[in-house]
Amino acid sequence: MSETTLTTDRRPLTFEPVRVGPGTTYLTLLRWQLAQIGGMLPLLVVVQALMAAGIIVGFGFLIPDIDAPTALFLSTGAPTVLLMTVGLVMVPQGVARARTDGTFTYMRALPVARPLVLLADLTVWMIVSVPSVAVAVLVAQLRYDLSLSLHWPLLVGASLLVVLTATSVGYAIAVTLPPMLAQLISQVLVFFVLLFSPITFPTTQLPGWFQGVHDVLPVRPAADLLRAGLASGTYDVVLRDLVVLLVWCAVGLTLSTRALVRRG
Amino acid sequence: MNQDVLTVRDLTRRFGSVTANDGVTLRVRPGEVVGLLGHNGAGKTTLVSQIVGLLKPDAGSIEVAGIDAVADPAAARRRVALQAQAQAPLDGLTPRTAIEIAGRIRGLSALRARTVAGELGEELDIGDWMDRRALPEGGGLSGGVRRITAFAMAIAAPTPLVVLDEPTNDIDASRRRRLWAAVRRLGDQGSGVLLVTHNVVEAERVVDELVVMDRGRVVAAGTPSTLRGSHDTDVRLELVLAPGTQDPSDPLDRVPLPVTRRVRAGRRVLLTLPAAQAASAVAWATGRREQGDLDSYSLAPATLEDAYLAVTETTPLAAPEPTHV
Numbered sequence: 001m002s003e004t005t006l007t008t009d010r011r012p013l014t015f016e017p018v019r020v021g022p023g024t025t026y027l028t029l030l031r032w033q034l035a036q037i038g039g040m041l042p043l044l045v046v047v048q049a050l051m052a053a054g055i056i057v058g059f060g061f062l063i064p065d066i067d068a069p070t071a072l073f074l075s076t077g078a079p080t081v082l083l084m085t086v087g088l089v090m091v092p093q094g095v096a097r098a099r100t101d102g103t104f105t106y107m108r109a110l111p112v113a114r115p116l117v118l119l120a121d122l123t124v125w126m127i128v129s130v131p132s133v134a135v136a137v138l139v140a141q142l143r144y145d146l147s148l149s150l151h152w153p154l155l156v157g158a159s160l161l162v163v164l165t166a167t168s169v170g171y172a173i174a175v176t177l178p179p180m181l182a183q184l185i186s187q188v189l190v191f192f193v194l195l196f197s198p199i200t201f202p203t204t205q206l207p208g209w210f211q212g213v214h215d216v217l218p219v220r221p222a223a224d225l226l227r228a229g230l231a232s233g234t235y236d237v238v239l240r241d242l243v244v245l246l247v248w249c250a251v252g253l254t255l256s257t258r259a260l261v262r263r264g
Numbered sequence: 265m266n267q268d269v270l271t272v273r274d275l276t277r278r279f280g281s282v283t284a285n286d287g288v289t290l291r292v293r294p295g296e297v298v299g300l301l302g303h304n305g306a307g308k309t310t311l312v313s314q315i316v317g318l319l320k321p322d323a324g325s326i327e328v329a330g331i332d333a334v335a336d337p338a339a340a341r342r343r344v345a346l347q348a349q350a351q352a353p354l355d356g357l358t359p360r361t362a363i364e365i366a367g368r369i370r371g372l373s374a375l376r377a378r379t380v381a382g383e384l385g386e387e388l389d390i391g392d393w394m395d396r397r398a399l400p401e402g403g404g405l406s407g408g409v410r411r412i413t414a415f416a417m418a419i420a421a422p423t424p425l426v427v428l429d430e431p432t433n434d435i436d437a438s439r440r441r442r443l444w445a446a447v448r449r450l451g452d453q454g455s456g457v458l459l460v461t462h463n464v465v466e467a468e469r470v471v472d473e474l475v476v477m478d479r480g481r482v483v484a485a486g487t488p489s490t491l492r493g494s495h496d497t498d499v500r501l502e503l504v505l506a507p508g509t510q511d512p513s514d515p516l517d518r519v520p521l522p523v524t525r526r527v528r529a530g531r532r533v534l535l536t537l538p539a540a541q542a543a544s545a546v547a548w549a550t551g552r553r554e555q556g557d558l559d560s561y562s563l564a565p566a567t568l569e570d571a572y573l574a575v576t577e578t579t580p581l582a583a584p585e586p587t588h589v
Contacts, residue, residue, distance in 0.1 A: 019342070028369050032357070036357075102351065109348060263317055
């Protein structure tokens with residue numbers, strides 16, 4: 001081995017355990033996670049635009065002679081469909097892949113507080129999700145020439161809460177269930193969100209018992225909250241919806257953190 | 265006070281009815297490279313997972329640089345760097361950025377992390393790839409460059425204990441040499457290194473101590489020369505049995521030689537004996553070959569691999585002789 005020339009300092013080192021600040025750790029992890037998505041980000045925005053067009057224009061074909069209130073309802077629901085799709089479908093698939101290829105274990109073995117790994121992960125997914133709202137609104141404007149009345153604080157707050165809820169629930173599904181099962185469930189959830197959730201159609205179209213189910217699931221409350229932010233003159237915030245979302249968000253975060261922190 | 269960077273005592277971990285670690289005891293001192301050898305499924309990775317706090321032991325204790333790793337895994341993790349067997353998540357990163365990030369996470373300043381990345385790139389001879397981006401599905405960088413980058417990430421910042429799980433997989437011979445030199449440097453600078461591998465030949469060249477695991481238990485431990493045998497002058501007579509014939513060395517008293525160890529692996533039988541007996545051994549083996557018992561035979565200096573096979577051999581024909589620990 002002596003033939004190898006070493007350039008590195010050979011002095012004996014001291015090992016003072018360094019405690020890195022949570023801010024630095026978070027930003028470093030974020031840089032790492034963002035690099036993984038990196039080049040995919042523009043593509044993801046394009047995919048979201050296509051999905052928005054699919055919902056707003058495509059669903060419009062299902063309704064003959066669409067009137068202005070229906071168009072407004074459909075259009076203001078589209079961002080929720082996109083956010084839920086990213087959170088409940090793309091997140092579980094991404095995390096399930098990370099579990100299969102060893103990335104998840106690798107991150108858990110790092111000398112960092114594990115909740116920061118989750119926080120960095122969720123931040124990346126939020127960055128991926130948030131353009132959905134703008135893209136969906138843009139497509140709706142182009143198609144129906146709507147007159148939205150944006151309530152900015154509500155819109156921003158609702159968007160962040162919905163994204164956080166969807167991604168943390170998706171993350172929880174992916175880290176709690178075996179990877180194969182998580183991927184399968186995420187596929188089923190696409191159909192549930194698209195076709196069986198009162199996001200793009202009024203909840204009154206559903207049978208009474210199913211309306212009751214949607215009162216405690218996060219999808220309809222998320223849609224109504226975002227709707228109130230996009231067309232504040234037409235739709236109102238219902239406090240109960242906010243509570244339901246917060247509970248789901250807390251459950252998602254708790255399960256995800258537990259799975260990251262817990263030793264097997 | 266306990267000066268060891270790693271002390272594992274009576275560690276037991278079960279998965280259902282399988283005991284993956286069964287009363288494992290080992291230690292790594294500062295400046296020492298300890299090889300952890302064992303076949304696939306011997307329980308090496310389970311042990312490592314407990315050291316870094318991915319798994320919780322059922323019984324026993326782990327101390328990393330004076331910290332109780334079972335009670336306070338987060339503090340222990342700050343004192344150990346792991347190169348896992350799975351590839352590190354590098355997609356979207358260049359080796360330079362990846363090493364910098366690993367250094368930053370362990371508390372290096374941005375400037376220091378950048379300097380270290382440059383130095384390690386040169387030391388490990390991956391300069392040509394340092395600024396090439398790893399792409400998804402294994403694109404951009406080869407498996408070997410990814411593996412050596414993961415190694416550099418593990419050693420970017422000084423830690424009392426470094427755990428390397430099969431670090432040389434996919435790496436070419438010349439960079440392997442660089443990597444082993446870097447492992448030795450870590451030891452010289454005071455880190456303790458636990459090197460997990462199933463490559464006996466490579467391990468022998470770099471380690472100070474060896475611990476051999478088989479089916480969850482430590483079956484041998486000591487320096488390479490203690491494990492190799494009591495005398496460096498021992499030779500190994502390897503017999504390749506002719507198909508369908510009786511093993512001429514079973515029972516052992518059929519062999520007119522002072523055999524100190526006998527291991528059978530399939531049609532191969534390895535006999536260890538003093539070098540002074542080399543001529544008689546050749547004469548005996550030649551005779552057996554003429555009788556048609558053997559396809560071929562060879563005589564060579566005894567190696568660590570023979571000793572390793574002896575302590576991990578499980579076929580009933582070849583009950584291992586007790587090894588001095």
